[in-house]
Amino acid sequence: MEREERKMGQGMQYRKDRKGTALSVLGYGCLRFTKRNGKIDLRKAEEEILEAVRGGVNYFDTAYVYHGSEAVLGEILKRNGLREQVYLATKLPHYLIKSRGGLERCFQEQLHRLQTDYIDYYLMHMLNDADTWEVLKEKGVQDWIEEKLRTGQIGSIGFSYHGNSENFKKLLDAYDWDFCQIQYNYMDEHTQAGKAGLLYAWQKGIPVVIMEPLRGGKLVDLLPREAKELFLQADPGRSLAEWAFRWLWDQEGVTVVLSGMNSVEMVRENVRSAGRAEAGVLTEGDQELYEKVRKEIGRKVKVGCTACGYCMPCPQGIDIPGTFRCYNEMYTERPKAGRKEYLMTTAFRKNQNPASGCIRCGKCERLCPQHLEIRKELKQASRELEDLRYRVMAWLVRTFRIWR
DSSP states (O other): OOOOOOOOOTTOOEEEOTTOOEEESEEEEOSOOOEETTEEOHHHHHHHHHHHHHTTOOEEEOOTTSTTHHHHHHHHHHHTTOGGGSEEEEEEOGGGOOSHHHHHHHHHHHHHHHTOSOEEEEEETTOOOHHHHHHHHHTTHHHHHHHHHHHTSEEEEEEEEOSOHHHHHHHHHTSOOSEEEEEOOTTOTTSTTHHHHHHHHHHTTOOEEEEOTTTTTHHHHTOOHHHHHHHHHHOTTSOHHHHHHHHHHTSTTEEEEEEOOOSHHHHHHHHHHHTTOOSSOOOHHHHHHHHHHHHHHHHHOOOOOOOOOTTOSOTTOBOHHHHHHHHHHHHHTOHHHHHHHHHHHTTTSTTOBOGGGOOOOOHHHHHOTTOOOHHHHHHHHHHHHSOHHHHHHHHHHHHHTOOO
């Protein structure tokens, strides 16, 4: 299908992909829709997406394994007549595919969920090395992709990535990719694909979509007080999120920055920030400020978890991202605050197991895109979070069945 230009909002900034398509510098990441009783809150998600479209956001990113996300996004776009106003990006869970037939069935299911007959931007999900790509080629994936590109069922082909910069470069060279997606932010400048990978892609003319620009919100919600004060002193009118986005948009190799926005207010704030997006404007003083902030964060944050949720569900019922959030909060805020939050989210929840319930099966580590030593970190977190007060309170809750 010949791709037409989608409606562009006034004030929003746009950057072009390698085919000349203008994409909003702010993209909508659909991993973190608000959930109620285990299901995505459709009405709330709809309000947020409509506000984003009104603000000029035209790139929406989801995935097959984002539980319920594709279906919700498809329903919202369909019933509001928005499909032709936006670009859809979703991902193939290649690690679940055994054959070309399975590949086609998965793709057709995604089209059905999204209520569309084509995908603008299709990614190999978590494709982390060229060897895996070779295995996929043997299964017929490359031939299948090229057929879909010819028929217009796929507009552009890319991959999302969580490995190191050297493997990233090899993967970029292994096929004529239209775009790619990497984790990148001012704290991850030299981890995963990193700046070296970004520059390599830019030199090859391959657009880069950024995920985890705020490290799952950690660069806002769990920023140490000292780091917040540094940003506040530099510019009281600029939000913590905008400082993170601004660092990314300053780099020419960045095409779209995804944000998992789960309130209308957050959408509006990020759209305003995107309206000021420029490349090459950071001063030497700005760069020194980011370096000071990095040092403050590095001194306080214990575990670099982004709360992506790939490690979940834990077979033992442990809320792994929640545990690490509380553990980090002990150091970024106060020990008492972290322990109180942990008590409320484990002992006061009926079916929630504490970190000490880990049986070290290792399932979480095999799935973690950050390659964290989760078992080791859970053990240390349980030592510090599950103090005597916690154990007494947990016993009282179990004994008297005081559950939230």
